[in-house]
Each structure stands twice: as structure tokens, then as C-alpha cells.
Amino acid sequence: xxxxxxxxxxxxxxxxxxxxxxxxxxxxxxxxxxxxxxxxxxxxxxxxxxxxxxxxxxxxxxxxxxxxxxxxxxxxxxxxxxxxxxxxxxxxxxxxxxxxxxxxxxxxxxx
Amino acid sequence: xxxxxxxxxxxxxxxxxxxxxxxxxxxxxxxxxxxxxxxxxxxxxxxxxxxxxxxxxxxxxxxxxxxxxxxxxxxxxxxxxxxxxxxxxxxxxxxxxxxxxxxxxxxxxxxxxxxxxxxxxxxxxxxxxxxxxxxxxxxxxxxxxxxxxxxxxxxxxxxxxxxxxxxxxxxxxxxxxxxxxxxxxxxxxxxxxxxxxxxxxxxxxxxxxxxxxxxxxxxxxxxxxxxxxxxxxxxxxxxxxxxxxxxxxxxxxxxxxxxxxxxxxxxxxxxxxxxxxxxxxxxxxxxxxxxxxxxxxxxxx
Numbered sequence: 251x252x253x254x255x256x257x258x259x260x261x262x263x264x265x266x267x268x269x270x271x272x273x274x275x276x277x278x279x280x281x282x283x284x285x286x287x288x289x290x291x292x293x294x295x296x297x298x299x300x301x302x303x304x305x306x307x308x309x310x311x312x313x314x315x316x317x318x319x320x321x322x323x324x325x326x327x328x329x330x331x332x333x334x335x336x337x338x339x340x341x342x343x344x345x346x347x348x349x350x351x352x353x354x355x356x357x358x359x360x361x
Numbered sequence: 362x363x364x365x366x367x368x369x370x371x372x373x374x375x376x377x378x379x380x381x382x383x384x385x386x387x388x389x390x391x392x393x394x395x396x397x398x399x400x401x402x403x404x405x406x407x408x409x410x411x412x413x414x415x416x417x418x419x420x421x422x423x424x425x426x427x428x429x430x431x432x433x434x435x436x437x438x439x440x441x442x443x444x445x446x447x448x449x450x451x452x453x454x455x456x457x458x459x460x461x462x463x464x465x466x467x468x469x470x471x472x473x474x475x476x477x478x479x480x481x482x483x484x485x486x487x488x489x490x491x492x493x494x495x496x497x498x499x500x501x502x503x504x505x506x507x508x509x510x511x512x513x514x515x516x517x518x519x520x521x522x523x524x525x526x527x528x529x530x531x532x533x534x535x536x537x538x539x540x541x542x543x544x545x546x547x548x549x550x551x552x553x554x555x556x557x558x559x560x561x562x563x564x565x566x567x568x569x570x571x572x573x574x575x576x577x578x579x580x581x582x583x584x585x586x587x588x589x590x591x592x593x594x595x596x597x598x599x600x601x602x603x604x605x606x607x608x609x610x611x612x613x614x615x616x617x618x619x620x621x622x623x624x625x626x627x628x629x630x631x632x633x634x635x636x637x638x639x640x641x642x643x644x645x646x647x648x649x650x651x652x653x654x655x656x657x658x659x660x661x662x
Contacts, residue, residue, distance in 0.1 A: 278388060279395030296419030297392050301385060302427040327388055 492647035498550035500639035505543030511625035518621020579648035589641035596634030
């Protein structure tokens, strides 16, 4: 069974998270769940990978973090995308389109 | 839930309890908790839920870069549910979460259990470079001060050679110039160490990998340091020789040599010798200072 290459997907973890944050701020597990759902269960992001991505993007200024209490009282860290994050996301989209275009030339068809 | 918490605690058991590490642990716990709750709500049994959460957790190597740790802290091997580290580390019992969402500051590197600041490899390397530069500049500064005396000696002898007094002022001027340069260099040499004052003021400790590296590098530089010291001492000892030679060769025939160049070259040689002596301690001294940082606090090594 063919699986997603972790090397390739590593370059786009940030992009996936930022895409989710473009619509609304969210927290750890919710983002992890959305990634799984949006990828049709083909990609399940690991907790450590996700946390590393958050940390990296916080340091780069692509997201901001804040606390919010849920109805049951649980305090969660929410992440919100910044303007810098939005522009980084756009760049990554362009990068992917280019990558896809280039690699597509070398992929054998099913015929 | 206990099982998951225990799993997390075990994974983090070998990491230093800095704020950044604790923050990571709390956030990871929050995510694991949420995932577990939802799996249970979806109808999974406890064991299945626990299994899924743990399987999808990932490994700490990814976190190593993020947390600024060397990966030797996070390399663990699992033996029948027991986590055994590949190297021996100081085991820190993890505290409960740091509640504040602190900004990313230098304070993140403090081990909250022993309240010591942790010095990693990059810091240590920078320290060694700064200390070497400091010693080198200091060496040159002292050399200039010593050599400054040669100025008046030379020009005084020149005066006698020519028979006129025109060079007396020049000689003294050269001396003061050299002293000024020398003192300036000595003062500037201290600027290299200004970043590192905290080593004396705060309790610090080295992380494990850095400590090992320091030992290796110190042994590597030791021969060089000894050679440099030997050259320096030799220069100081033979500094007399030119003067003695010139005295016996030229004597009173050519006083410029025996009374001018001779003594001047002695001071020059002593200056160069002292430079070698001071700089011989540059690298090895730096490593010794770093090594001393650890000895006060770490009793388990």
C-alpha cells in the first residue's frame, strides 16, 4: 500500500494548518481532526509534528496564540493566523502549484 | 487516561524541566486528552482509544529542534513498556505545568527544578571564541605596554649616534603612543566577555553533550597550548641574549647597537614572549572555565 512520504508532507504541514486557520482560529486537537478529515483519512498528523509546527510558526510570526476556556472549563491554547501568516500561506500555495506542475511532467500515466 | 498521562511523563522524564519543555508537555497533553475524549464519545472502548492516542503521538526527536535540545536527550529505546535512555542522564522529576503563557525569553532555558541556567553547545562554542579573542587582545595590549620602553631607548641611542638631541622627544612620544595603544587594547579586550557575566552571577550548568565535547576539545588543544607557553618562556629567557651579543661584539665601538638596539630588542623579545604566554591559555582556559561551571552544581556526574 502506498503511503504519503513524510519528507514531502513535512514541507506542507504549515500550509495545511494555515489553511484551516484562514477560516477561523482553532486549537490543537480540532486542527489535527480537520487535517484528517480534509485529507479523507489519508494523512493523520502526529501530535509532536503538530506541536512543532505551532511552535515554529509562533516563532516566525505566522500565528498568534491565546487562551480560551471551553464550556466545561478546560483551558485551551487557541491559534490565530496573522497577516504575515496569510502572506506565507499564499507563497506556499504558489510553491505547491509550481512543484505540482514540474513533477507532473515526470509522472507516467495509467495508460 | 492515567495510562496516557504516564506515557507522556515517561517520554518527558529525561528532558530538563525548562519552561519551554513544560509548555510543550502541557499542550501535548491537552491534545491527547481531547483526542481520547472524542474517541470514547465515538464509541471506542478505553483500550482502543488509549492505543490510538499513543500510536498517533509521534516521537520526541521532532521536538528536539523545536525545543532547542540536542537530540541525545530524546533518543530513547522502549523495553517492555519501560523507557530506557541510550545515554545516562540526570533524571528530572517533571513538575506540574507552568501555568503562565510566558513570552519566549532567555529564561526558558532555566531548569526549574534546580533553578540553574542551562548552557548548550552553541553557547559554549561562542564562549570559547569570545574568551580566545579576549586573551589575544589582552596579550597584544600587554605586549605594546612592554615594548613601549624600547622607543625611548632606541631614540636615545640614536641621539648619541648622531650627536644631537633632536630625537629625545620622539622617543618619549613613541613610548606614550605604545602605552596608549596597549592600554586601549587591554580595556577593549574586556568587551568580549561582557555577554558572559552571568556565568559568575547565576547558577549555571552545562548540558550533557556539551560537557563531553568540552573534554574532547580541551585535550585536542592542550599540546598547542603547551607549545605556545614554551615559546613564550623561551622568548623571555633568551631576551637577554641579543643584548649580551651586541655588548660583546660592538661594545663601546658602536654604542647605538649595544646601548640602543640591544636593550630595545630585549624588551621586544619579552613582549613577544608574554604575548605567547597569555594567548597559550586562550582556548584551554576557556574550556576550564566552562568545566568549572558544572562542578559546583552537578553531583550525580
